[in-house]
Amino acid sequence: MARTRDSEAAAETGSTRQPEGMAGLAKGLAIVEAFTAQRPQLTVTDAARATGITPAAARRCLLTLRELGYLQQDGGYFRPTPRMMRLGAAYLEAASLPTLAQPFVLAARDELGESVSVAVYEDGAALIVARAEVQRIVNTGVRMGAQLPAYASASGRVLLAGLPEAELAAYLESCTPVRTTPNTLMTIPEIRSRIELAKTEGVAFTNEELELGVRSMAVPVTDSAGTIRAAMTASTFTARASIEEMRIKFLPVLREQAEGLGRML
Numbered sequence: 001m002a003r004t005r006d007s008e009a010a011a012e013t014g015s016t017r018q019p020e021g022m023a024g025l026a027k028g029l030a031i032v033e034a035f036t037a038q039r040p041q042l043t044v045t046d047a048a049r050a051t052g053i054t055p056a057a058a059r060r061c062l063l064t065l066r067e068l069g070y071l072q073q074d075g076g077y078f079r080p081t082p083r084m085m086r087l088g089a090a091y092l093e094a095a096s097l098p099t100l101a102q103p104f105v106l107a108a109r110d111e112l113g114e115s116v117s118v119a120v121y122e123d124g125a126a127l128i129v130a131r132a133e134v135q136r137i138v139n140t141g142v143r144m145g146a147q148l149p150a151y152a153s154a155s156g157r158v159l160l161a162g163l164p165e166a167e168l169a170a171y172l173e174s175c176t177p178v179r180t181t182p183n184t185l186m187t188i189p190e191i192r193s194r195i196e197l198a199k200t201e202g203v204a205f206t207n208e209e210l211e212l213g214v215r216s217m218a219v220p221v222t223d224s225a226g227t228i229r230a231a232m233t234a235s236t237f238t239a240r241a242s243i244e245e246m247r248i249k250f251l252p253v254l255r256e257q258a259e260g261l262g263r264m265l
Contacts, residue, residue, distance in 0.1 A: 024061075027053055031061045032070070032087065037146065041077045085145075097230060100264050101130035101221075104257040105232070109134060111253050114236045118221065118261070121159040124150055124171060126231065151175050151191045152184055154204040154218035155231035161199035162220060162228025168195070183208045203251060204231075205243055213238050217246050219254045223265035232258040 034042060034050040042050070048058040062078045065071040070087075071078045101118040108116040109132035119126035125147035150156030150171070160168055177186045185191050198204035198218075206216045215238055221230040234250050241249070 027051070027057055028061045028065060031058065031065065032084070035080050035084075041074075041079045043076045043078070047078075097265070098129040101230070101232075101261055102132070104261045105130050105132040108132070108232070108234065108253050108257040112234055112250060114234050114240075114250070116232065116234050116254075116257075117155070118230050118232050119148070119153075119155040119159065119218075120230050121150065121156075121163070122147070124175070126150055126153050126156040126159055129230070148210065149178070151177055152180070152206065152209050153233075154206045154216040155233045157191075157195050157198045157204040157206075158218045158220050158231040159228065160195045161204075180210055181208055181212050185209065202255075203247075205246070207243060208238065215241065215243060215246060217250050217254065219251070219258045221258045221265070222262045224263070229262070229265050232261070 030051040030053065031042075031047050034047055039046070039050070042062070044055050044059045044062060047053075047062055048055040051058065053061075062071060062073075066073050066078065069083045070081060071084070072081050073079075097118070097120065105116040105118055113134060115131070115133050117128050117132070118130040119128050121127070126149075128144055128146045128148070131144045148156055150160050160171065163171065172188050172192060175188060175191070177184065177188075177191070179186060185194065194204065202219060204218045208214060210216075214235055216233055216235040218231045218233040220228040221232055223229050232254050234246070234254055236246065236250075
């Protein structure tokens, strides 16, 4: 007996969805998630490889997303349009944590005069869900919705420190560090040491590890049950503050605002 389209999609993606699942929607969302900061454009082959679906299915999804206005096509390459941002905006507008966090990141930004964000842990990354920028000619490259590698970011290390030991061990076992600056930590023992330090001290720092010229500090946002729900981070240029100056000036402000947010969770 011939397989249904849904069962074909399940075979392609390794999914165990029930027969009533919308296979086409699942494929389309997989294509959407395949676009990242490191992969801002995709060919049909790229999309198929990234999602595990057939090239024919990937092509149909890409063309459909183009027709709906979510992608633009330039020859064999597909790129997201501004309309794609609506998908993330729907979450950011409806979810309680981003909504609750915004006043606190604004307050911290205004007091410190530096950009402040809140991130949550998602699939090995620190996902920025709330952000308050400072107005400067040159800003740090982090934006709302950005995903920072957990092993190399201050927010990521705080979030990893809150994981159960088995989950942290599994993450570190699968972690493959990528060097983005000369300061990027490249060994698992070094990374684990920084995570343990974040757990002990309740704060994490990065010093030009993700981007040259940028330092960051993060503290946990802990709910009433003592669970780390998010990380609050302030970033600055190296010319503006040393790590010690950040510890003196930034840490009390971040902790105050993180504690205020945590009381609402």
